[in-house]
Amino acid sequence: MSLPGNATSRILMGVLSALFVLASACEPNRPPPLDGNPPPPPVKNPSDNQDGGTPSDGGLVIPSDGSSFAAKPSCESGATCEGACPDGSTRCAGNCGFLAPVEYAFAGDPTAIAVGDLNDDGRADIVTANNDGRSVAVLLNQGEGRFQKPSLWAAGKDPSVVALVDLDGDDNLELLVANSGDSTLGVYRGKGKASFHAPVTYAAGDLNLNDLAVADFGAGSMSVALVRGSAGKLSLFHVNDDGSLQKAVDSPASVNPYAMVVADLDGNGSRDIALSYPARCSAPTEKSCQSVGVLLNNGNGTFQEQRFTSTGGTPRGLVAADFDSDTLLDLAVADASNNQVLVLRGRRDGSFYAPTAYAVGKAPSRMVLADINRDSVQDLLVTSATGNQVSLLMGQPGGTFAQQVPITALPQDMELQGLMVSDFDKDRAQDLAVLTHNGIQMLWGSCR
Numbered sequence: 001m002s003l004p005g006n007a008t009s010r011i012l013m014g015v016l017s018a019l020f021v022l023a024s025a026c027e028p029n030r031p032p033p034l035d036g037n038p039p040p041p042p043v044k045n046p047s048d049n050q051d052g053g054t055p056s057d058g059g060l061v062i063p064s065d066g067s068s069f070a071a072k073p074s075c076e077s078g079a080t081c082e083g084a085c086p087d088g089s090t091r092c093a094g095n096c097g098f099l100a101p102v103e104y105a106f107a108g109d110p111t112a113i114a115v116g117d118l119n120d121d122g123r124a125d126i127v128t129a130n131n132d133g134r135s136v137a138v139l140l141n142q143g144e145g146r147f148q149k150p151s152l153w154a155a156g157k158d159p160s161v162v163a164l165v166d167l168d169g170d171d172n173l174e175l176l177v178a179n180s181g182d183s184t185l186g187v188y189r190g191k192g193k194a195s196f197h198a199p200v201t202y203a204a205g206d207l208n209l210n211d212l213a214v215a216d217f218g219a220g221s222m223s224v225a226l227v228r229g230s231a232g233k234l235s236l237f238h239v240n241d242d243g244s245l246q247k248a249v250d251s252p253a254s255v256n257p258y259a260m261v262v263a264d265l266d267g268n269g270s271r272d273i274a275l276s277y278p279a280r281c282s283a284p285t286e287k288s289c290q291s292v293g294v295l296l297n298n299g300n301g302t303f304q305e306q307r308f309t310s311t312g313g314t315p316r317g318l319v320a321a322d323f324d325s326d327t328l329l330d331l332a333v334a335d336a337s338n339n340q341v342l343v344l345r346g347r348r349d350g351s352f353y354a355p356t357a358y359a360v361g362k363a364p365s366r367m368v369l370a371d372i373n374r375d376s377v378q379d380l381l382v383t384s385a386t387g388n389q390v391s392l393l394m395g396q397p398g399g400t401f402a403q404q405v406p407i408t409a410l411p412q413d414m415e416l417q418g419l420m421v422s423d424f425d426k427d428r429a430q431d432l433a434v435l436t437h438n439g440i441q442m443l444w445g446s447c448r
Contacts, residue, residue: 059188059198061135062152069104072145072425072444097372098432098443101410105439106150108133113435115420116164116173118194124422125194126433126440129159129177136162136177140194145425145444153188153196157181165214166190167222168243175199178209178226185209185226189243202245206231211260214239215271219301225273229256234273236301251295251303254288255279259366263320263329267348270297274331275306276315290315292333294350307350313338317367321378324399334364334382341367341382341393343401360384360391360404370421370430371395372445381407381432383416390419390434390443409434409441 108130118125123141128150130137134157137150158181164173172190177199179186185204188196208229216222217236224237224245232255235248257275265272273295281289287308292315295303313335323330328346333355335342341360344352363385372379377395384391388409393401409416417435424431429445 059153059196060151061154064138064140064148064151067149068142068146069139069149069442070102072442073099073102097429097445098407099446101408101434101441101443103410103439103441104139104147104149106137108135108137108152109437110137110435110439111160111417112162113418113420113433113440114162114164115422115433118164118173118190120171120192123426124424126420127162127164127175128435128440129155129162131158131160134159136175138194139440141424143425147424147442151194155179156184156186156201160209161212163212163214165222167214167239168241174243176212176214176224178204178212180207180209183207183209185212185224185237185245187243187245200244202237202248204228204235204248205233205250208256210258213260213262213273215262217297217301218270218299223301225260225262227253227257227260227275229258232256234260234275234295238301252306253295254293254306257293258316259318261318261320261331265294265320265329265346265348266296266350267328268297268299270299272297272350273303274318274320276318276333277308278314278316278336292318292331292344292352296350304350309344309352311335311342311344311355313340313342315342316365317382319367319369319380321369323378323395325397330399332367332380334360334367336363336365336385339364341380341391341401343399345399356400358393358401358404360393361389361406362387364391365416366418368419368421372421372430374428381419381421383419383434385415388414388416388436390416390432407432407443409436409443 109132110128111131112129115124125141126139128137135152139150140148155177156179159177160180161178163176167174172192174190175188177186183204185202186199188199210229211227213225222239226235234251234253237245237248256279259276261274275293277291279289291308291310293306293308314337315333316336317334319332320329330346331344333342340357342355344355360382361384364382365385367382369378379395380393382391390407392405420433431445432443434441
């Protein structure tokens with residue numbers, strides 16, 4: 001079962017817009033100064049259609065009605081049904097390894113997805129950033145293959161990236177939302193039980209906030225790293241003990257970085273940052289275009305000058321792992337224009353050997369790593385930005401990958417926005433939450 005189409009979308013967007021207009025315009029609480037360096041002031045409430053912020057009620061604008069999306073399809077053990085492994089093997093893949101897609105349709109044009117346990121019940125919940133709706137949707141995992149229909153929390157203009165992380169150490173996940181339309185970063189402090197305080201919103205500067213990550217870069221505590229595409233910068237917001245953020249420290253990141261991965265790429269124990277640069281070169285001498293750039297960490301949260309490895313094509317999504325078991329981290333890069341994934345073996349100095357290419361679906365964009373067939377080797381899953389296919393590259397010992405296995409989502413949902421992988425129903429099989437413009441398609445893993 002899925003929500004009705006255009007009629008429900010218009011009603012939901014109308015209600016959401018009305019609530020924004022009627023919401024209180026009071027300013028969110030400012031985080032306290034630290035060492036004489038106050039954080040940037042929060043910006044105004046989005047209920048006045050200006051620059052970010054949220055209503056004073058914690059940001060919740062439309063609670064869930066308590067009903068559920070369609071349940072995981074039934075497939076009894078040993079039965080021959082769509083998605084079942086005909087030979088009973090656990091080494092299955094593609095749509096043979098997953099049940100038929102279940103659509104979780106909701107309005108707002110979701111553009112980013114994150115997963116985390118928001119109500120401390122041991123199950124992975126889902127949040128999405130909804131570009132048209134100026135909102136974040138929270139879908140609670142009810143167990144046994146069911147998700148509750150979403151509650152909506154107010155966001156800024158054009159939310160483009162979302163993350164869940166415990167910033168203040170209280171075991172409640174915070175919600176981080178980058179809003180590209182008004183150049184802000186909203187931090188929603190977790191209250192537990194899938195609820196949040198009204199967000200504090202920080203000025204992020206410029207548009208195209210393309211990616212974010214949270215890590216301890218060696219500066220004494222965690223920092224939020226934010227990719228600012230139009231500015232060509234990487235901003236680091238140091239996290240205070242109470243979960244508030246200090247003023248951003250910017251590092252030059254060249255022109256229009258698209259995606260980021262945080263990993264120890266030189267093996268010195270400090271987390272480094274790799275960025276992808278899909279723009280075409282305007283001169284043969286350019287290094288930052290059509291490349292991967294690596295900022296090596298000095299060990300104290302500052303970074304060396306960026307080192308570029310040319311990839312050609314259109315590099316977008318990134319993941320890092322030690323694919324070949326040589327103790328050095330490698331990169332996998334989605335090359336959108338050549339419909340391939342490039343695997344770059346690390347050299348320990350922030351550079352890479354010549355890539356090995358693997359064909360995937362049209363316009364690969366975002367990627368995740370997961371052990372789909374439970375052989376203790378990481379596999380790659382890649383979304384198609386212009387089709388309705390997830391490409392699965394099964395990892396093999398030695399760092400190579402088998403020929404792609406296509407996993408097909410519902411045909412009406414083109415332009416997959418991203419995906420997350422988790423064992424959502426606790427059956428020891430990995431499940432896929434595939435993000436589309438219409439909501440989420442859940443592909444439940446069926447390997448037993």
